[in-house]
Amino acid sequence: MTGLTFSLAAGAVTGLALGALGGGGSVLAVPALIYLLGLTPVAATTAGLAVVAATSAVALAAHARDGQVRWRTGLLFAAAGLGPAMLGGALAARIPGALLTGAFALVAAGAAVRMLRTAPAAGGAAPVRPGRAAAAGAGLGAVTGVLGVGGGFLAVPALVGVLGLRMRQAVATSLLVITVNSLAALATRAGTAQGLDWAVVAPFAGAAVLGARDGKRLASRISGPALQRAFALVLLGVAAFMLLDAAR
Numbered sequence: 001m002t003g004l005t006f007s008l009a010a011g012a013v014t015g016l017a018l019g020a021l022g023g024g025g026s027v028l029a030v031p032a033l034i035y036l037l038g039l040t041p042v043a044a045t046t047a048g049l050a051v052v053a054a055t056s057a058v059a060l061a062a063h064a065r066d067g068q069v070r071w072r073t074g075l076l077f078a079a080a081g082l083g084p085a086m087l088g089g090a091l092a093a094r095i096p097g098a099l100l101t102g103a104f105a106l107v108a109a110g111a112a113v114r115m116l117r118t119a120p121a122a123g124g125a126a127p128v129r130p131g132r133a134a135a136a137g138a139g140l141g142a143v144t145g146v147l148g149v150g151g152g153f154l155a156v157p158a159l160v161g162v163l164g165l166r167m168r169q170a171v172a173t174s175l176l177v178i179t180v181n182s183l184a185a186l187a188t189r190a191g192t193a194q195g196l197d198w199a200v201v202a203p204f205a206g207a208a209v210l211g212a213r214d215g216k217r218l219a220s221r222i223s224g225p226a227l228q229r230a231f232a233l234v235l236l237g238v239a240a241f242m243l244l245d246a247a248r
Contacts (some may be wrong), residue, residue: 081141088145
């Protein structure tokens with residue numbers, strides 16, 4: 001397979017994950033950019049932010065039309081994470097690549113375990129808890145900035161397990177959080193973005209945007225518990241691979 005084919009295929013899978021699961025896109029994008037397309041960890045995390053920001057914005061619009069986005073909760077989450085995301089983004093370039101890879105894998109594994117242990121919420125929408133939303137959002141923003149992830153793979157577990165949203169609401173609302181956090185972290189990485197190979201990144205991003213539309217349609221046909229289990233198992237697989245690589 002050529003580099004362009006790898007880029008298009010990996011981008012499509014990234015978009016599918018974001019559209020269907022409200023996260024997981026950057027968890028898939030960053031390893032693909034490193035291991036399939038040859039970017040350094042710092043460049044891959046910057047490119048991942050650009051790809052995920054664009055894709056999440058498109059997927060958010062589709063979910064918003066269905067009325068699943070909890071705007072107040074999402075905005076509280078995102079606002080609390082803006083400062084930590086920008087600070088983390090400024091610090092990321094000073095962290096060794098192997099340490100970034102290992103930290104990325106550990107965070108993904110922890111989120112996956114929490115998802116497998118947390119039952120999806122049932123019934124009506126849960127009330128917004130501003131304090132808990134702000135605290136969770138601040139932590140999420142810091143992780144977004146340092147690791148170059150949109151944060152959906154952490155936002156979804158937090159929205160389900162901490163704030164009590166149903167899975168479909170959490171998926172839709174996390175896309176708002178991802179978009180805001182990714183743009184904030186990307187703003188602090190202007191220096192690393194200048195060196196990106198856009199001949200690789202642009203096709204990746206385009207395929208991801210198209211894949212997000214299919215992912216949204218897929219999500220409407222799968223139950224919330226099944227989505228949650230699929231999300232967690234994908235995270236575990238990616239985390240295991242990256243931990244093994246970081247340990248070499």
